[in-house]
Amino acid sequence: MNIQAEQNQGTAKAGLPVHETVYRSLRDMILFGELEPGQPVTIQGLTEHLDAGMTPVREALRRLTAAGALEFMGNRRIIVPVLNRSAIDQLKTARLALEPELAGRATALIKDEDIVAMKQADDRLDRAIARGDVHGYLVENYLFHSHLNAAAQAPILQGMVEGLWLRFGPSMRVVCGVMGTSSLPDLHKDLINALESGDAAAASKAMAEDVKQGMDQMLAGISDSIDTE
């Protein structure tokens, strides 16, 4: 066994190409708030951090920039995007167009075990909030939603939604910093109820409300920064 095989064993799931594991690491970093908006992302920095060659890192970065999760400046520098009001508005529009649709489709298809998994994620989410664990909140919230989205069996729409989450992932941490245990209605519970009673319209509605709540919170959290276009 050579050095590389050993490395692969240590770092990642067996058999996956390096560029794939690098991609997933980076994606998780973006999704769960380990990168700040505006922060520069360098190829060579990542080759050291992730202990990978340059080519796999380049490919992962291209995938992420293609999805809008990272931004390619003119002078071949890559940064984590900073969202202005217009961007958040567009993301809200897109999420409202797609996620309620997915929730509606999922209602007829979802299995009991999926609902159980979603409940568990939601429990862990509540506990993360109670303990002020932002990272835990982000992870469980994503798990909750992505579980539902997967149940709709519409991979194209699902992929589009995942792209949207990648775009606002880094800005979530900023918003969650101010996330008091606000007394907003718990729409996840409504969603679960709708799924259990098989009411697609209600599930769709609950999802729309959840999206609105999240994105409006984000708009509020960002509105104070100057909006230089």
Next chain:
Amino acid sequence: MNIQAEQNQGTAKAGLPVHETVYRSLRDMILFGELEPGQPVTIQGLTEHLDAGMTPVREALRRLTAAGALEFMGNRRIIVPVLNRSAIDQLKTARLALEPELAGRATALIKDEDIVAMKQADDRLDRAIARGDVHGYLVENYLFHSHLNAAAQAPILQGMVEGLWLRFGPSMRVVCGVMGTSSLPDLHKDLINALESGDAAAASKAMAEDVKQGMDQMLAGISDSIDTE
């Protein structure tokens, strides 16, 4: 001047990196029907075809696969996706969710010169149909729509829509093969009228109808092939 600089001069627009020009070439090939659904796309084939190195080709391929324009099989092969009914249905849903929205937003923002450009594209489109020029039809149709989408000044939504077009681009040619000069209502003209009178709701409606018409035609053109999932 060394060899590499010479190559750069000959091949591409000044100053653009090779991976960018490769990406654009490939994107246009996909968008305008030069690749068939199901066709395998090899890295080495492209390095020869486009006279580029391997790394730029790899990066362009990653971007396109990330957007869903190409499909990554488990065994490190890449093919042009073959759309089944479910995929077309999802694309229709997504287009109906986004493109009418963009048309509505564009109505208030669009300039006279943009409308002129759209009219010209539409004229060339009609002539392409009359002469049975499928490639010309695809190009002008894309130009017409992308001009409108750009006018909405919503780059995120615009990018999402472009991703959708990349997905069904290769399947357009197949459909257009059967495209008789059908006696369907000309929705582009309706759209132009709505834009000229500043009626956002009407523009949005016309766009929705145009999308429906296109995607239903696509469903019809594909329904005979067996739907192996």
Next chain:
DNA sequence: TGTCTGTGAATTTGATCAAAAATATTCAAA
């Protein structure tokens, strides 16, 4: 039918070149 092996393509690395940013230097003017 199942295993083995050869072939060709994808993956990955390391080296090299080019470009941009950061830093140092020079020189002139106050």
Next chain:
DNA sequence: TTTGAATATTTTTGATCAAATTCACAGACA
């Protein structure tokens, strides 16, 4: 002498290529 702007130099980083490695498939053979 000090300050500051313009310029030169160093350093960091990105882009590209060519070689070595790994992997998957297909055909040969038991």
